[in-house]
Amino acid sequence: xxxxxxxxVYGGDGLARLSADAHGRGKTxxxxxxxxxxxxxxxxxxxxxxxxxxRLNEVLSPAAERIVPECPxxxxxxxxxxxxxxxxxxxxxxxxxxxxxxxxxAKLELGVEVQTHASQPWRYRNRTRMHVRHSPDFALGYFRAxxxxxxxxxxxxISSPLINQGISAFWELGRIGKVPSAxxxxxxxxxxxxxxMLLELYVRPEDERGKLTEFARAVMAQVPAITGAVxxxxxxVEDESRQLxxxxxxxxxxxxxxxxxxxxxHAAGHDYxxxxxxxxxxxxxxVDELLNVATDGVQGQTAFDLYAGVGLFTVPLARKFGxxxxxxxSPHAVGDFLQKQAKQYQPDFILLDPPRSGLGERATTAxxxxxxxxxxxxxxxxxxxxRDLQLLxxxxxxxxxxxxxxxxxxxxxxxxxxxxxx
Numbered sequence: 001x002x003x004x005x006x007x008x009v010y011g012g013d014g015l016a017r018l019s020a021d022a023h024g025r026g027k028t029x030x031x032x033x034x035x036x037x038x039x040x041x042x043x044x045x046x047x048x049x050x051x052x053x054x055r056l057n058e059v060l061s062p063a064a065e066r067i068v069p070e071c072p073x074x075x076x077x078x079x080x081x082x083x084x085x086x087x088x089x090x091x092x093x094x095x096x097x098x099x100x101x102x103x104x105x106a107k108l109e110l111g112v113e114v115q116t117h118a119s120q121p122w123r124y125r126n127r128t129r130m131h132v133r134h135s136p137d138f139a140l141g142y143f144r145a146x147x148x149x150x151x152x153x154x155x156x157x158i159s160s161p162l163i164n165q166g167i168s169a170f171w172e173l174g175r176i177g178k179v180p181s182a183x184x185x186x187x188x189x190x191x192x193x194x195x196x197m198l199l200e201l202y203v204r205p206e207d208e209r210g211k212l213t214e215f216a217r218a219v220m221a222q223v224p225a226i227t228g229a230v231x232x233x234x235x236x237v238e239d240e241s242r243q244l245x246x247x248x249x250x251x252x253x254x255x256x257x258x259x260x261x262x263x264x265x266h267a268a269g270h271d272y273x274x275x276x277x278x279x280x281x282x283x284x285x286x287v288d289e290l291l292n293v294a295t296d297g298v299q300g301q302t303a304f305d306l307y308a309g310v311g312l313f314t315v316p317l318a319r320k321f322g323x324x325x326x327x328x329x330s331p332h333a334v335g336d337f338l339q340k341q342a343k344q345y346q347p348d349f350i351l352l353d354p355p356r357s358g359l360g361e362r363a364t365t366a367x368x369x370x371x372x373x374x375x376x377x378x379x380x381x382x383x384x385x386x387r388d389l390q391l392l393x394x395x396x397x398x399x400x401x402x403x404x405x406x407x408x409x410x411x412x413x414x415x416x417x418x419x420x421x422x
Contacts, residue, residue, distance in 0.1 A: 001018075001041070001042060001043070001044070001054075002039060002040070002041055002042075002060065003016035003017075003018075003029060003031070003039070003040055003041075003042050003054070004016055004037075004038075004039055005034045005035060005036055005037060005038045005039075005040065006036065007036050007096075008034075008035070008036060008093050008096075008097060009030070009097065010097050010101055010382055010383060010412065011081075011412050012032055012081030012082065012411070012412035013030040013031060013032050013034075014030070014031055014032070014034035014035065014036070014038075015028060015029070015030060016028075016029045016031065016034075016040075016042075016054075017029060018052070027047070027050070027051060027052055028050065028051040028052070029042070029044070029051065029052045029053070029054050030051060030052075030053050030054070031053065031054040031055065031056050032056065032081060032145070033056050033075060033081075033084055034056060034059070035062070035063035035065055035066055035084070035085060035089075036063065036093075037063050038059055038060075038061060038062060038063050038066075039059075039060040039061040040056055040057070040058065040059050040060055041056075041057045041058040041060060042054040042055060042056055042057055043055045043057055065085055065086045065089035066084055066085065066086075067084060067085065067086050068084075069083035069084055070083060070122065070157055071083055071156075071157050071158075071410075073142075073151060073153055075145075076144055076145065076151055077141075077142050077144065077145065077151050077153065078142060078143050078144055078145040078146065078147070078151075079142050079156075079158070079411065080158065080410040080411050081410075081411055081412040082409075082410050082411060082412060083410045087118075087121045087409060090121075090406070090409065090410070091116050091118055091404075091406055094116075094404060094406065094412075094414045095114045095116055095404055097382070097414075098114060098382050098402075098404055098414065098416060099114065101382040101383060101385075101386050102382065102385075102386050102389070104386070105383065105386030105387060105390070106385075106386040106387070106389040106390045106393065107390065108386075108389065108390075108393060108399065110399060110402055111399070112399060112400070112401060112402050113402070114402045114403070114404050115401070115402065115403045115404070116403075116404045116406065117286060117289055117290075117293070117403060117404065117405045117406065118406055119283055119285050119286050119405075119406050119407065119409050120285050120409075121409040121410065122157050122158060122409070122410075123157065123158065123159065123160055123161060124158060124160070124283050124284060124285055124409060125156075125158050125159045125160060125163065125282055125283070125284070126160055126163075126189065126190045126191070126192075126194075126280075126282060126283070126284040127187065127188065127189045127190070127280070127282045128156060128159040128163050128167075128187065128188050129185065129186070129187040130142060130153070130167070130185065130186055130187070131143065131150055131184065131185050131236075132174075132179065132183050132184050132185055132186065133150050134179070134181050138174035138175060138177075138179060139152045139174075140152070140153065140154075140167065140170055140171060140174060140186075141153035153167075154167065154168070154171055155167060155168070158409070158410055158411075159188075160190045160194045160284060161194060162188075162190045162194045162195070162197050162223075162225055163188045163190055163197070165223050165225070166188045166197060166199065166219075166223055166226065167188075169219055169222040169223045170186065170219065172222070173215070173218060173219065173222070178215060178218060179215060180203075180208050180211040180212055180215050181204075181208070182203040182204045182206050182208040182211070182212060183201055183202070183203050183212070183215070184202055184203065184204060184235075184236045185201075185202035185236070186199065186200060186201050186202065187199070187200040187202075188200075189263060189274070189276075189280070190284070191263050191264065191265050191266070192265050192266045192267060192284060192287070193266075194284065195225060196225055196227050196263060196264075197223070197225050197226045197227070197263070198226070198227065198228055198229075198230065198260065198262070198263040198274075198276055199216070199219060199220075199226050199228070199229040199230070200229070200230050200231075200232060200276050200277065201216065201229055201230070201231050201232070202232050202234060202236075203231055203232070203233055203234075204233075204234075204235055204236070205233050205234070205235065209256075212231060212258075213258055216229035216231075216258040216259070217258065217259075220258075220259060226259075227259055227260040227263065228257055228258065228259030228260030228261055228262075228263075228276070229257070229258045229259060230255050230256070230257050230258075230261055230275075230276030230277065231255060231256045231257075231258070232255050232276075232277065233255075255276060255277060257276065261275055261276050262274060262275040262276065265280060265287075267287045267288055267291060267312070268287070268288045268291040268292060268316055270315045270316070272310050272311065272312065272315070273310070274310050275310075278309065278310050279309045279310070279329060280309070280310060280312070281312065281407065282407060282408070283405075283407040283408070286405055286406075286407055287312075289405070290378075290405055290407075290415070290417070291312065291313065291316055292316075293403055293405075293417055294313055294351060294376050294378055294417055295313060295316045295317055295320065295351070295376070298317075298320060298348075298349045298374060298376075299320040299321065299348075300320075300321055300322075300348030300349060301321060301322045301323065301346075301348055302321060302322065302323045302324075302325070302345055302346060302347045302348055302349075303317050303320070303321040303323070303324045303325070303347060303348060303349040303350070303351065304324075304325050304326075304327070304342070304345075304347050304349075304350045304351070304352075304370075304372070305317055305324060305325070305326040305327070305351050305352075306327050306334045306337075306338075306350065306351065306352040306353070306354070307327070307328075307329045307331075307334060307352060307353045307354045307355070308326035308327055308328060308329065308353075309328070309329045309353075311326055312353075313351050313353065313378075314326040317349075317351065321348070321349070325345065325347075329355070331354070331355070331357070331359075331360065331363065334352075334354075334359075334363050335360070335362050335363045335366065338363055338366035338367055338370070339362070339366045342366065342370055343369075343370075345371075346371045347370055347371060347372045348372065348373065348374070349372060349373075349374045349375070349376075350367065350370065350372045350374075350375045350376075351375070351376045351378070352367070352375070352376070352377055352378065353378040353379075354379070354384075355380075356380055356381045356384065357381075357384060358379070358381065358384025358385065358387060358388050359384075359388040360388070361391070364388045364391045364392065365391060367392070368391060368392060368395035368397075373421060373422055374419070374420070374421050375392070375397065375419075375420040375421075376417065376418070376419055376420075377389070377392075377416075377417070377418045377420060378415065378416070378417050379415070379416045379417075379418075380407075380413065380414075380415050380416075382414065382416060385416055385418075389418070392420060395422070396422040397420040397421065397422045398420065398421060398422065399418055399419070399420060400419045400420065400421045401417075401418065401419035402416070402417075402418055402419075403416065403417040403418075404416055405417060
């Protein structure tokens with residue numbers, strides 16, 4: 001069938017409509033790799049009462065912003081959704097999607113400009129996670145889009161040059177049978193200047209410790225910039241269930257280090273000690289700018305840094321406040337702190353950077369009851385941001401600043417920083 005694309009929606013798909021029904025409105029259709037205004041030929045894949053999904057067959061009239069994707073895996077790999085869109089247009093569409101999501105879910109019409117912070121569009125990732133297959137032959141790669149089927153990948157143009165060296169070394173060792181069968185996944189984490197790297201290996205709970213140690217040392221010998229390897233024991237199913245979101249790096253299972261178990265990452269004038277399994281921002285070009293914007297213009301006696309992780313925001317806040325209380329990146333810890341302990345403090349400022357699942361009603365309600373007049377809300381999901389923001393707005397907060405950080409070019413992901421005041 002032929003479809004006219006109306007707009008892009010959060011998640012990467014384009015929205016079109018089937019011919020109008022008896023009620024005068026056509027069923028909504030979602031399909032990937034399209035642009036607003038394009039006429040395309042598509043095939044329906046599945047439908048429900050309210051919407052249908054389709055596969056793009058051919059672009060009949062391309063938009064002016066359409067470009068040739070740089071990556072040979074684009075369209076099959078589940079990692080990127082926007083490589084067919086010129087980078088400047090990606091930023092514009094993301095800002096539009098953010099505004100529409102806030103309007104639809106939070107009932108908020110932003111009265112301020114969305115300030116966009118662009119990244120270098122390629123080779124920006126400092127952290128890349130991949131899956132390993134051993135049978136019928138060795139393979140390393142990502143999952144195909146919307147599946148758990150492995151797509152063989154030998155290079156990744158959104159990952160840093162050092163990470164791509166690591167990918168190449170892994171392939172070389174895999175082709176000669178040097179990767180132990182216990183290894184089912186891996187993650188590379190490179191430092192701020194792409195000169196040092198930590199390797200995380202996700203291994204089945206079978207005893208191949210000698211082989212794993214030998215293999216880790218072989219990788220480190222082949223790529224001297226890898227200063228250590230950290231082994232996490234979990235079955236592939238258990239490991240996937242522990243991934244809080246596609247971009248999460250938190251792993252709570254038991255670990256063993258071969259060489260260094262951490263990496264030092266320099267950001268905004270500070271050195272952060274990031275252990276294997278810990279979360280750290282993924283874009284190696286925008287960390288400093290993110291820190292500066294999130295903490296700009298605030299000062300006082302007491303600040304809360306909620307979902308603090310390695311203390312990325314805690315350290316710069318310590319220069320501006322007499323006391324900074326950092327609460328770890330566990331939603332339960334944040335909720336308990338806000339409900340049971342926060343009342344004994346009178347925070348001047350709260351910074352929160354929750355996981356993709358957002359704050360949730362419990363933590364948001366408790367946050368509204370604090371004395372804070374200023375809140376910086378850092379969010380990686382506009383849908384959960386909008387849900388949580390609705391309660392904050394009802395309690396008297398208003399949006400003073402809105403920033404869109406493009407931490408993930410070529411993908412539909414976006415990072416939002418809102419400054420709220422009351």
